[in-house]
Amino acid sequence: MRYFIEIAYNGTSYFGWQMQPDAISVQEELEKALSTLLRKDLKVIGAGRTDTGVHARQLYAHFDFDTIEDASELTFRLNSFLPKDISVRNILAVREDAHARFHATERSYEYIISTQKDPFSEGLAHQLHRRPNVALMNEAANELLSHQNFQCFSRSNTDVKTYNCKVTKAIWEENGNRLSFTITSDRFLRNMVRAVVGTLLDVGFGKTTFVDFLEILKSKDRTKAGASAPAHGLYLMEVGYPKDIFIVK
Numbered sequence: 001m002r003y004f005i006e007i008a009y010n011g012t013s014y015f016g017w018q019m020q021p022d023a024i025s026v027q028e029e030l031e032k033a034l035s036t037l038l039r040k041d042l043k044v045i046g047a048g049r050t051d052t053g054v055h056a057r058q059l060y061a062h063f064d065f066d067t068i069e070d071a072s073e074l075t076f077r078l079n080s081f082l083p084k085d086i087s088v089r090n091i092l093a094v095r096e097d098a099h100a101r102f103h104a105t106e107r108s109y110e111y112i113i114s115t116q117k118d119p120f121s122e123g124l125a126h127q128l129h130r131r132p133n134v135a136l137m138n139e140a141a142n143e144l145l146s147h148q149n150f151q152c153f154s155r156s157n158t159d160v161k162t163y164n165c166k167v168t169k170a171i172w173e174e175n176g177n178r179l180s181f182t183i184t185s186d187r188f189l190r191n192m193v194r195a196v197v198g199t200l201l202d203v204g205f206g207k208t209t210f211v212d213f214l215e216i217l218k219s220k221d222r223t224k225a226g227a228s229a230p231a232h233g234l235y236l237m238e239v240g241y242p243k244d245i246f247i248v249k
Contacts, residue, residue, distance in 0.1 A: 001064065001065065001066065001067060001068075001093060001096070002062055002063070002064050002093075002094050002095065002096050002097075002098055003062065003063055003064075003065060003068060003071075003091055003092060003093055003094065004060050004061070004062050004090075004091070004092045004094050004098065004100060004246075005030070005034075005044065005060065005061050005062070005063065005088060005090070005091050005092075006058060006059075006060055006088070006089040006090040006091075006092070007026075007030065007056070007058075007059055007060075007061070007086060007087060007088050007089060008056055008057050008058060008059070008086075008087045008089060009026050009055065009056050009059075009085055009086040009087065010055055010085040010086075010124075011026070011050060011052070011053050011054045011055045011056065011231075011232075012053060012055075012085070012123050012232065013083075013085060014026050014029075014052070014053075015052045016049060016050055016051050016052045016053075016054065017046050017048070017049050017050045017056075017059070018046070018049045019031075026050075026056075026086060027044060027046060027061075029082060029083060029086055030044055030061065030082070030086065031043060031044055033078050033081045033082050034063060034078070036081065037074065037077050037078060037081060038065055038074075040065065042063050042064075042065065043063065044061040044062065044063045045061055045062050045063070045099070045100050045101060046059060046060070046061040046100055046101065047059055047060045047061065047100045047101050047104050047107070047239045048101060048104075048107065048188070048236070048239075049190070050234075050236055051190075051191065051194075051231055051234075052231060053230075053231035053232050054231045054232075054234045054235070054236070055124070055232075055234065055235045055236070056235065056236040057235055057236065057237050057238070058089070058236065058237060058238050058239060059236055059239065060100045060104075060239050060241070061100050062094065062098060062099065062100040068091065068093075071090075071091040071092070071093075074091055075088050075089075075090065075091055092246055092247075093246070093247040094245050094246055094247060095244075095245050095246075095247065098241075098245040098246075100239075103241055103242065103245055104239050104240065104241060105186065105240045105241060105242060106168070106184055106185065106186055106239075106240040107184070107185065107186075107187070107188060107236065107238070107239050107240070108169070108182065108183070108184040108236075108237045108238040108239075108240075109182070109183050109184075109188070109193045109234060109235065109236055109237060110180055110181065110182050110234075110235045110237045111126070111180065111181040111183075111193065111194075111197045111229060111233050111234050111235075112124070112125040112126070112178065112179070112180050112233050112235065113125060113126045113127075113128055113178070113179040113180070113181075113233060114126070114127045114128070114177060114178060114179075115127075115128050115129075115130070115131045115177045115178070115179060116177045118177070123232050124232065124233075125178075125232070125233050126229055126230050126232065126233035128179075130205075131179075132179075132201055132203075132204025132205050133203075133204045133205075133206070134172050134174055134179065134204065136203050136204055136210065137172050137181075137200045137201070137203050137204040138171060138172050139210060140200055140203045140210055140213045141170040141171060141172060141181070141183075141196075141200055142170065143213065143214065143217065144167045144170040144183070144196070144217075145167055145168065145169075145170060147167070147217050148164045148165070148166070149163050149164055149220060150163055150164070150165050150189055150192055151163035151189075151220040151221075151222070152195075152216050152217060152219050152220055152221055152222055152224060152225045153189065153191070153192045153195035153196050153199070153222070153225055154189035154190060154191065154192060154195075154222060155189070155190040155191040155222070156222050158189060158190050160189065163189060163220070165185045165186060165187050165188060165189065165192070166185060166186045166187075167183060167184070167185045168184050168185065168186075169182060169183060169184035170182070170183045170184075170196075172200070181197055181200070182237075183196065191228055193234060194228040194229045194230075194231065194234060195222070195225055195226070195228050195229075197228075197229040197233075197234075198225070198226040198227045198228050198229040199213065199216060199225045199226035200213075200226075201226065201229065202226040207226075208226065
C-alpha cells in the first residue's frame with residue numbers, strides 16, 4: 001500500500017529536505033527511522049525540496065509498505081526515534097497512484113521577520129534593524145497574482161520545463177514587531193520565495209521603486225531582482241491535495 005506521512009521540522013541543523021551525499025538531510029533521517037522501525041529498506045518521496053535551513057510546519061512525503069496495522073502506534077514510535085527537531089503528525093493511507101509531489105494542488109509559505117532584537121526568534125526569523133514600508137511591499141506583492149512567468153526569481157541554471165506559477169495569495173501582515181509574508185501558489189521554483197521576499201524588502205526600503213519591480217517581473221532575469229532573504233525566516237506552512245486521493249477508513 002501507499003502511505004502519506006505528514007511531518008514538521010526545524011530545518012536549522014539540516015542541509016534541506018533532499019538526501020545529500022555528504023550532509024545530513026530531513027529525508028535521510030525520516031528514511032532511516034522508517035526503515036528501522038518497519039524493518040524494510042524504505043524510500044520516501046517528498047512534496048517538494050526545502051533549502052538548507054528552511055523550516056516546515058507541514059510537509060507530506062509518500063512511501064510504500066505492505067500494511068500498517070496501527071498508524072497511531074507507528075507515529076508514536078517514529079516520534080520517539082526521530083531527532084527532536086523532526087515531528088511526525090500523521091500517517092495516512094492513499095490511493096496506489098497518489099504522489100506527494102505531483103498530486104499537490106497548492107503550497108503555502110510564510111516568511112517571518114522580527115523588527116527588533118529578539119533572542120526567542122533567533123534562528124527562526126530574519127531580524128531587521130529598521131521597519132520597511134509594508135504598504136509599498138503589499139502594492140508590489142499584489143502584482144504577483146496577475147503574473148505568470150517567475151524566471152526572475154528562480155535560481156539560475158534550474159532544470160525546469162516551465163517558469164510559470166499561479167500565485168493566488170501574496171500579502172504582508174504586521175503584528176507588533178513581527179512582519180510576516182504569506183504566499184500561496186500551485187508550484188514554486190527553486191529559491192523563488194526567498195528571492196521574492198528579498199526583492200519586496202528592497203521595495204519597502206526604497207531601494208527599488210514600484211515601476212522597477214514591474215520591470216523586474218518582465219525581465220525574466222534573476223540578476224535584476226534583489227538578493228535572497230536568509231533561509232531561517234522561511235517556513236513551508238501547508239500542502240494541499242485533492243480529497244479523493246485519501247482512503248478513509
